Amino acid sequence: MIQSGCSTSYEQVDLPEIFSPKAKNSPEKSTPEPKKRMERPTECLICGLKANGYHYDVASCNGCKTFFRRTLLSEKSFECKLSKDCFDLTKRKKPLKCRACRHQKCIEVGMNPLAMEVDEREASSSNFKKLTKRIKEEESDEECQVIEVVRKQKEIVKSVNSLENRLQNIIDGLVYLEAKVEQFRKCSYNPRWTEFGGLEHLLQTECRISYADRYGPMNGWPLQSHQVIPPPENGQKFFGPNHHPDRKHWFFYNLMTTVEYAKTFMFFHRLNSRDKLILTRYVSLACMNLHVSYSSMVKHFEVPVQPDGTQSPFRDDEHYSAMVMSVAPLIRCQIQSIEYLLLKAICLCNPAVPDLSTNAQEIISKEREKYADALFDHCLRNRPEGPAHFAQLVQIVDVLERQQRIQRDLHILHIAPRVVKLPKDYVIHVIEDIMNC
Amino acid sequence: MIQSGCSTSYEQVDLPEIFSPKAKNSPEKSTPEPKKRMERPTECLICGLKANGYHYDVASCNGCKTFFRRTLLSEKSFECKLSKDCFDLTKRKKPLKCRACRHQKCIEVGMNPLAMEVDEREASSSNFKKLTKRIKEEESDEECQVIEVVRKQKEIVKSVNSLENRLQNIIDGLVYLEAKVEQFRKCSYNPRWTEFGGLEHLLQTECRISYADRYGPMNGWPLQSHQVIPPPENGQKFFGPNHHPDRKHWFFYNLMTTVEYAKTFMFFHRLNSRDKLILTRYVSLACMNLHVSYSSMVKHFEVPVQPDGTQSPFRDDEHYSAMVMSVAPLIRCQIQSIEYLLLKAICLCNPAVPDLSTNAQEIISKEREKYADALFDHCLRNRPEGPAHFAQLVQIVDVLERQQRIQRDLHILHIAPRVVKLPKDYVIHVIEDIMNC
DNA sequence: TCAGGTCAAGGTTATC
DNA sequence: GATAACCTTGACCTGA
Ligand SMILES: [Zn+2]
Ligand SMILES: [Zn+2]
Ligand SMILES: [Zn+2]
Ligand SMILES: [Zn+2]
Numbered sequence: 001m002i003q004s005g006c007s008t009s010y011e012q013v014d015l016p017e018i019f020s021p022k023a024k025n026s027p028e029k030s031t032p033e034p035k036k037r038m039e040r041p042t043e044c045l046i047c048g049l050k051a052n053g054y055h056y057d058v059a060s061c062n063g064c065k066t067f068f069r070r071t072l073l074s075e076k077s078f079e080c081k082l083s084k085d086c087f088d089l090t091k092r093k094k095p096l097k098c099r100a101c102r103h104q105k106c107i108e109v110g111m112n113p114l115a116m117e118v119d120e121r122e123a124s125s126s127n128f129k130k131l132t133k134r135i136k137e138e139e140s141d142e143e144c145q146v147i148e149v150v151r152k153q154k155e156i157v158k159s160v161n162s163l164e165n166r167l168q169n170i171i172d173g174l175v176y177l178e179a180k181v182e183q184f185r186k187c188s189y190n191p192r193w194t195e196f197g198g199l200e201h202l203l204q205t206e207c208r209i210s211y212a213d214r215y216g217p218m219n220g221w222p223l224q225s226h227q228v229i230p231p232p233e234n235g236q237k238f239f240g241p242n243h244h245p246d247r248k249h250w251f252f253y254n255l256m257t258t259v260e261y262a263k264t265f266m267f268f269h270r271l272n273s274r275d276k277l278i279l280t281r282y283v284s285l286a287c288m289n290l291h292v293s294y295s296s297m298v299k300h301f302e303v304p305v306q307p308d309g310t311q312s313p314f315r316d317d318e319h320y321s322a323m324v325m326s327v328a329p330l331i332r333c334q335i336q337s338i339e340y341l342l343l344k345a346i347c348l349c350n351p352a353v354p355d356l357s358t359n360a361q362e363i364i365s366k367e368r369e370k371y372a373d374a375l376f377d378h379c380l381r382n383r384p385e386g387p388a389h390f391a392q393l394v395q396i397v398d399v400l401e402r403q404q405r406i407q408r409d410l411h412i413l414h415i416a417p418r419v420v421k422l423p424k425d426y427v428i429h430v431i432e433d434i435m436n437c
Numbered sequence: 438m439i440q441s442g443c444s445t446s447y448e449q450v451d452l453p454e455i456f457s458p459k460a461k462n463s464p465e466k467s468t469p470e471p472k473k474r475m476e477r478p479t480e481c482l483i484c485g486l487k488a489n490g491y492h493y494d495v496a497s498c499n500g501c502k503t504f505f506r507r508t509l510l511s512e513k514s515f516e517c518k519l520s521k522d523c524f525d526l527t528k529r530k531k532p533l534k535c536r537a538c539r540h541q542k543c544i545e546v547g548m549n550p551l552a553m554e555v556d557e558r559e560a561s562s563s564n565f566k567k568l569t570k571r572i573k574e575e576e577s578d579e580e581c582q583v584i585e586v587v588r589k590q591k592e593i594v595k596s597v598n599s600l601e602n603r604l605q606n607i608i609d610g611l612v613y614l615e616a617k618v619e620q621f622r623k624c625s626y627n628p629r630w631t632e633f634g635g636l637e638h639l640l641q642t643e644c645r646i647s648y649a650d651r652y653g654p655m656n657g658w659p660l661q662s663h664q665v666i667p668p669p670e671n672g673q674k675f676f677g678p679n680h681h682p683d684r685k686h687w688f689f690y691n692l693m694t695t696v697e698y699a700k701t702f703m704f705f706h707r708l709n710s711r712d713k714l715i716l717t718r719y720v721s722l723a724c725m726n727l728h729v730s731y732s733s734m735v736k737h738f739e740v741p742v743q744p745d746g747t748q749s750p751f752r753d754d755e756h757y758s759a760m761v762m763s764v765a766p767l768i769r770c771q772i773q774s775i776e777y778l779l780l781k782a783i784c785l786c787n788p789a790v791p792d793l794s795t796n797a798q799e800i801i802s803k804e805r806e807k808y809a810d811a812l813f814d815h816c817l818r819n820r821p822e823g824p825a826h827f828a829q830l831v832q833i834v835d836v837l838e839r840q841q842r843i844q845r846d847l848h849i850l851h852i853a854p855r856v857v858k859l860p861k862d863y864v865i866h867v868i869e870d871i872m873n874c
Numbered sequence: 875t876c877a878g879g880t881c882a883a884g885g886t887t888a889t890c
Numbered sequence: 891g892a893t894a895a896c897c898t899t900g901a902c903c904t905g906a
Binding site for chain 4: 499500503504507536
């Protein structure tokens with residue numbers, strides 16, 4: 001099952017398999033290979049000069065490393081005085097001197113602020129907060145007084161920059177969140193899926209994303225290839241309450257992760273319980289699909305690999321077509337990481353979900369607008385054919401919508417009837433709650 | 438017979454014990470130790486912070502350890518901008534930041550560059566050369582001069598470097614040869630031992646080591662435990678011309694291998710036939726013993742294990758003692774692979790073998806010197822107590838000498854009389870030629 | 875290896 | 891335009 005990245009939810013037939021090694025031969029593949037962390041990097045992904053290693057997870061030079069750290073920990077914000085492409089190396093061989101563009105590029109190539117070791121002082125009094133804290137709705141909270149003073153001094157500057165900053169903050173927030181989500185997937189938290197409550201329970205309980213910090217990464221991941229149990233032919237592996245502390249049930253875990261992802265959004269907490277339930281029940285599958293499809297694309301179209309190293313091959317052409325359904329559009333428009341993040345937020349903020357209260361519709365609609373604006377702005381700045389590209393990206397939302405409908409239909413037709421016959425403690429409630437709607 | 442690694446040469450023979458662990462209490466060692474290395478060190482002798490162990494023979498912290506290595510291997514020299522007492526902890530509680538004084542202090546407290554594992558490139562750095570040379574010659578220069586002189590001596594360094602290269606080449610050659618020898622032992626070449634000519638024939642014929650390439654490894658080795666025929670109680674297994682193509686007579690094969698090993702040495706071909714015969718007849722047994730004992734040590738096997746997986750268990754304490762005779766000293770001094778290789782070459786180059794021509798004595802003597810020099814140098818660089826360790830290693834040659842004498846005496850007393858009575862095609866000539874001398 | 879730290883060099887801005 | 895005060899940068903250092 002590509003969407004979960006798990007070929008074994010209950011058994012192999014439940015949902016179409018979408019990935020296979022065959023997929024490599026897809027004629028659509030033309031992504032330029034981003035270099036993997038295998039060899040010594042040669043070129044700084046930010047400025048193009050000689051890289052001297054990986055810094056904050058990105059092949060980069062010493063200068064860009066220091067720059068990223070400095071700017072993140074500083075209180076300043078920058079503004080490009082040219083055309084916001086000073087570090088676009090497709091347009092020029094050498095970047096121009098521009099801190100705004102340089103910082104932007106650092107984020108775009110994926111510099112990870114979580115790799116930074118900041119103490120509390122630093123973390124609380126700096127730009128770091130912007131990138132690592134979720135964006136605060138309209139006005140910023142009170143921070144320490146020193147910063148308050150600084151802010152007042154720079155009020156004028158700020159108002160000029162505010163829109164740009166706001167969009168940047170949105171992106172920074174999503175970048176940060178995604179990093180946390182990935183940590184969560186890799187962490188050793190692994191509840192017994194059959195004992196885990198349903199969606200409602202998931203929504204009522206505390207946010208689990210931060211468990212990653214408490215639990216730390218799963219020991220021994222990624223697994224060695226001989227440890228990776230191939231998905232059994234009969235698909236029975238995950239039937240029943242078999243639970244290995246270091247093996248995750250990825251369909252379950254990815255769905256849960258997506259719900260936790262939703263729970264970190266500020267607007268989400270302005271919804272009432274019923275709306276929360278309705279929204280997550282509907283959108284989680286599509287969000288998860290986008291997540292897994294994007295990961296697959298980034299990994300060059302191979303079988304999706306979960307953080308533990310397990311793969312989910314699929315069996316036939318039908319499954320293959322089902323996969324292409326959401327992966328192909330991503331590849332076609334060469335989606336980039338920030339675009340993906342904004343798109344996922346847009347998927348989450350779906351005001352068209354049936355049965356939402358009017359209030360929820362309003363809130364969610366406003367939120368979607370925010371992310372859509374940010375995506376549009378981002379496209380304008382970073383794509384030659386900005387508006388057209390934006391339109392292409394938005395179409396992906398429709399694809400995801402159709403895809404999740406198909407998956408649910410298949411589940412209801414083929415899986416649910418079997419699940420009914422299963423012993424009660426064989427049922428994974430989160431999956432059933434989400435898939436049967 | 439443990440020394441051959443085969444308890445079945447012709448039959449099981451008991452060797453008397455002549456060597457006991459007591460022998461390790463060499464009376465020569467009584468140097469007054471300046472500082473004991475017994476307990477965990479608490480304080481870095483250079484900077485006064487918490488030491489995390491001994492580095493380069495000195496209780497020191499990780500920082501000072503790293504600093505010493507870096508500065509020694511660098512070409513730079515430093516200069517104190519204050520009064521050369523920045524690391525004088527009697528004058529201040531915390532040292533000042535000063536690389537000149539820190540490096541100086543490292544030398545003063547006795548950090549030993551010979552404990553550094555440097556490759557050739559690194560070793561050619563001037564700072565390293567200077568300090569190692571000084572320590573070797575036990576000069577006590579004024580420390581400040583050391584660094585001054587370093588620059589002026591860069592030319593000398595180059596000539597010293599060539600010696601280093603030569604020593605490294607010697608080691609490289611032995612490492613390569615050993616790999617070939619091991620291949621040979623594992624290969625499927627397995628002549629009928631009773632039809633095989635004697636030592637003279639072995640010397641006259643082509644080098645067999647390279648047969649390994651032609652024959653390839655023996656199929657099915659190592660044998661499964663159920664395939665390993667336990668040595669028969671009566672020791673008759675290898676009596677007679679029984680020959681299995683995939684079972685080797687290890688006493689015969691190991692001796693043959695040792696002669697082939699000798700034949701690969703350049704100096705060996707400068708000897709006349711008579712000297713070749715005399716030399717190999719005498720030294721092959723000891724060389725083979727060293728080989729088998731070392732393998733046993735490496736494999737943590739009390740009983741020597743042959744490449745096919747067969748073992749040679751021994752029956753009682755007497756056999757055990759006989760084995761310990763040459764294995765125990767190896768374990769005691771924690772012999773390392775390169776030391777073993779050099780030691781084996783030294784064993785081979787024995788100018789004291791009776792009846793050698795004067796010419797041969799000269800050649801062999803020179804050769805032994807070469808390997809002994811290399812071993813000494815290697816100990817100096819890699820062992821904290823280099824010279825003492827070297828002495829310990831050389832003592833092993835004496836042990837091997839006594840051991841082979843005992844083995845031969847036993848053979849002549851107990852085995853040879855029986856062999857005489859055997860049918861002619863039951864005799865393994867290589868063994869008889871070597872053991873009856 | 876890659877975090878954070880340091881600081882000389884060079885650039886920028888403020889002031890005269 | 892000169893001078894000083896301040897900021898930015900990145901090579902290099904340190905240690906886990
Ligand atoms: Zn760079
Ligand atoms: Zn710019
Ligand atoms: Zn120290
Ligand atoms: Zn000093």
